[in-house]
Amino acid sequence: MQDKASPRLSAQEIERYKRHLVLKEVGGQGQQRLKSARVLIVGAGGLGSPLALYLAAAGIGTIGIVDDDRVSLDNLQRQIVHDTTHVGEAKVASARDAIGRINPHVVVEPIEARLDAGNAAAIIARYDIVADGSDNAETRYLVSDACYLAKRTLVFGAVGPFDGYVSTFKPHERDADGTPYPSYRCLFPEAPPPGTLPNCAEVGVLGAVVGVIGTLQATEILKEILGIGSTLAGRLLMYDALAARFETLSITWDPENPISGRNPTITDLSIHAATKHNSTCAA
Numbered sequence: 001m002q003d004k005a006s007p008r009l010s011a012q013e014i015e016r017y018k019r020h021l022v023l024k025e026v027g028g029q030g031q032q033r034l035k036s037a038r039v040l041i042v043g044a045g046g047l048g049s050p051l052a053l054y055l056a057a058a059g060i061g062t063i064g065i066v067d068d069d070r071v072s073l074d075n076l077q078r079q080i081v082h083d084t085t086h087v088g089e090a091k092v093a094s095a096r097d098a099i100g101r102i103n104p105h106v107v108v109e110p111i112e113a114r115l116d117a118g119n120a121a122a123i124i125a126r127y128d129i130v131a132d133g134s135d136n137a138e139t140r141y142l143v144s145d146a147c148y149l150a151k152r153t154l155v156f157g158a159v160g161p162f163d164g165y166v167s168t169f170k171p172h173e174r175d176a177d178g179t180p181y182p183s184y185r186c187l188f189p190e191a192p193p194p195g196t197l198p199n200c201a202e203v204g205v206l207g208a209v210v211g212v213i214g215t216l217q218a219t220e221i222l223k224e225i226l227g228i229g230s231t232l233a234g235r236l237l238m239y240d241a242l243a244a245r246f247e248t249l250s251i252t253w254d255p256e257n258p259i260s261g262r263n264p265t266i267t268d269l270s271i272h273a274a275t276k277h278n279s280t281c282a283a
Contacts, residue, residue: 006035007032013059017059020034031059034058034225037128038064039221040064042130043132045078045133046079046211048079048095049078049214050215054218056103058222059105061106061107062127065095067111077207118273121146124143127152131217137197138272140158140191145259149268155224155232157214162240163238163240163242164213164238165239170233173233175233175234182254183260185254187236209241216237235249236248
């Protein structure tokens with residue numbers, strides 16, 4: 001990420017973040033970078049919950065949360081940013097309240113709306129990095145395409161009943177060999193037909209698995225902001241909870257992919273204008 005003016009840490013913030021400050025990979029300058037960062041979380045559900053909590057605890061300066069749903073009782077088995085007292089309230093308001101209890105130094109920008117072709121570009125352009133915690137394939141493609149067009153790094157996560165997947169997509173950047181990093185469409189060129197992916201309400205999901213994947217997403221976001229460690233760009237991290245196993249799959253740039261290939265056919269978000277959103281077992 002590009003350097004920007006680093007706000008000073010208050011005495012209270014120095015006390016709050018001292019476990020970060022003693023890390024040589026973070027330190028004072030790194031914590032200031034976290035404070036100056038703007039992160040957008042798409043979806044305040046199962047993945048968005050640990051994302052919001054850990055990013056707030058880490059000291060991300062501004063967190064935007066976009067979601068048009070309301071908290072329901074059956075969310076609480078996995079969506080830990082919400083609680084029983086907030087059932088029936090807007091998820092973005094519930095998440096804002098939880099973040100405020102964790103870290104009053106974080107600015108929360110609740111966006112009670114569903115991302116679509118008309119608003120995605122303007123919303124995403126306001127942030128430095130985006131975390132996709134959405135629950136349907138249509139939104140994933142929209143977010144991925146919008147991030148590429150806006151040159152924003154995307155940290156992606158998805159889950160099944162007992163498994164999950166995490167990757168970082170920054171196809172607007174190049175690797176050490178000068179090859180563009182892959183986009184989401186290099187991994188999945190086209191969205192599957194509506195109704196072909198399992199519905200979470202029908203197949204279920206182990207709540208803690210969603211927490212593992214969302215926490216991994218939060219970790220990758222912090223790494224990208226701090227510029228530390230090895231990026232997940234070009235790699236798909238897969239988690240099998242039942243086997244207690246992690247595996248990594250390499251992803252390469254597809255020069256024929258429709259958005260970041262040599263001859264792109266997707267140059268704006270109009271392809272998403274008529275898209276319907278069907279919930280899947282993702283959050």
